[in-house]
Amino acid sequence: MNKDSFTDKTLQRIVGNLLRYGVWTALAIGAIGGIVYLVRHGHESIHYGIFTETDKSIGALTGDIIDGVKKGSGTSIIFFGILLLFLTPALRLVLSFFSFLIEKDYLYVIITLIVMAIIGISISLGYGH
Amino acid sequence: MTILTFTLIMLLGAFAAGMIGSLSGLGGGIIIIPLLTIGLGVDIHYAIGAALVSVIATSSGSAAAYVREGITNMRLGIFLEIATTFGAVCGALISTIAPGSFIAVLFGLTLIFSSINSLRKKEEHVLKQSSPLARKLKLEGSYPDSKGQPIAYGTKNVLGGFGMMGIAGMMSGLLGIGSGAFKVIAMDNIMRIPFKVSTTTSNFMMGVTAIASTVIYLQKGYVQPGICMPTMIGVLFGSMAGSRILIRSNPRKLRIFFAFIILLLALNMIYSGLAGKI
Numbered sequence: 003m004n005k006d007s008f009t010d011k012t013l014q015r016i017v018g019n020l021l022r023y024g025v026w027t028a029l030a031i032g033a034i035g036g037i038v039y040l041v042r043h044g045h046e047s048i049h050y051g052i053f054t055e056t057d058k059s060i061g062a063l064t065g066d067i068i069d070g071v072k073k074g075s076g077t078s079i080i081f082f083g084i085l086l087l088f089l090t091p092a093l094r095l096v097l098s099f100f101s102f103l104i105e106k107d108y109l110y111v112i113i114t115l116i117v118m119a120i121i122g123i124s125i126s127l128g129y130g131h
Numbered sequence: 132m133t134i135l136t137f138t139l140i141m142l143l144g145a146f147a148a149g150m151i152g153s154l155s156g157l158g159g160g161i162i163i164i165p166l167l168t169i170g171l172g173v174d175i176h177y178a179i180g181a182a183l184v185s186v187i188a189t190s191s192g193s194a195a196a197y198v199r200e201g202i203t204n205m206r207l208g209i210f211l212e213i214a215t216t217f218g219a220v221c222g223a224l225i226s227t228i229a230p231g232s233f234i235a236v237l238f239g240l241t242l243i244f245s246s247i248n249s250l251r252k253k254e255e256h257v258l259k260q261s262s263p264l265a266r267k268l269k270l271e272g273s274y275p276d277s278k279g280q281p282i283a284y285g286t287k288n289v290l291g292g293f294g295m296m297g298i299a300g301m302m303s304g305l306l307g308i309g310s311g312a313f314k315v316i317a318m319d320n321i322m323r324i325p326f327k328v329s330t331t332t333s334n335f336m337m338g339v340t341a342i343a344s345t346v347i348y349l350q351k352g353y354v355q356p357g358i359c360m361p362t363m364i365g366v367l368f369g370s371m372a373g374s375r376i377l378i379r380s381n382p383r384k385l386r387i388f389f390a391f392i393i394l395l396l397a398l399n400m401i402y403s404g405l406a407g408k409i
Binding site for chain 2: 010011013014015017018019021022024025028029032033035036039040043044045046047048050051052053054055056057058059060063076077078080081083084087088090091092094095098107109110113114116117120121123124125127
């Protein structure tokens with residue numbers, strides 16, 4: 003195994019960049035959505051005092067958001083930005099999974115898989131109860 | 132209130148929350164919730180969703196720098212994420228059935244604990260000898276000192292730290308906060324990891340811990356774009372401004388001042404929760 007080609011230092015740089023650019027991209031998209039939303043609905047009044055629980059699977063939710071973005075809906079663009087923000091740490095996890103695989107650190111390959119599995123389980127738990 | 136007014140108030144409020152969060156060392160999410168619920172009459176479930184969005188934004192933003200500098204212990208972070216994500220899923224599920232007043236009181240108590248903890252004296256201690264389990268899990272590491280020289284450290288009480296991390300994750304899932312205070316206690320007090328490594332690794336872990344509960348929140352409708360957008364932008368810029376101020380000021384005095392403010396917020400939350408106003 004050639005230790006020079008891929009070390010923890012390389013991973014540190016890649017993960018650092020991923021986190022930074024991920025956050026800024028999400029923020030930029032969220033801000034664009036915010037402007038569209040304010041221009042269209044800024045004068046309307048809102049009530050956030052009562053919480054209405056929804057029960058939508060993450061797949062259906064993503065579908066709705068993509069449809070909304072195509073139609074140029076401000077809230078959907080904001081939501082898209084928020085989804086990107088959530089994807090940043092998730093991608094970080096996937097990235098470390100592959101880097102442990104390259105380093106042949108199988109103990110940590112399994113540990114990363116367990117974390118991913120728990121997040122996967124939470125997707126199914128949050129829906130339909 | 133019109134959407135425009137609400138958004139502008141939230142932008143300013145979230146900016147202040149982000150700034151106070153980074154000055155007090157508590158994270159912005161903790162101030163967003165009282166601002167939204169007590170200040171603007173928003174339902175606590177929406178406030179939790181917004182707080183969690185701001186937690187992910189600020190933790191990823193600051194974790195980026197620490198990871199690049201090599202202070203964060205990524206193996207330790209990922210190993211402990213098993214406990215925090217599991218805890219977060221449990222917490223988020225409890226939060227979907229718990230009444231708002233219960234969450235408000237619990238949040239108030241957590242605030243009191245966190246603000247007292249932020250005043251704790253931080254001493255860097257370096258453990259030379261690791262426990263066998265810590266060695267097996269490769270949790271030892273090193274971090275650069277102010278001159279860039281690596282300082283090696285070991286760790287112990289892996290299981291104790293792991294258990295405490297589960298509790299930290301559960302609070303995070305229940306309340307939409309990063310629960311950095313609990314995470315640092317698990318790493319700093321229990322596992323004896325140097326303080327600088329504990330705080331940065333705690334920050335690094337927040338994003339992944341938060342998505343475990345956020346998927347549940349998303350599907351239940353906690354995440355309101357109209358509330359999250361100004362929150363996310365305001366908190367991120369606020370915490371950046373806060374960290375600039377921190378370099379030029381006396382952190383000790385600032386921390387005492389903000390710990391006091393947060394204590395008042397906490398008492399207000401507990402009162403509102405008990406009085407059934409939230």
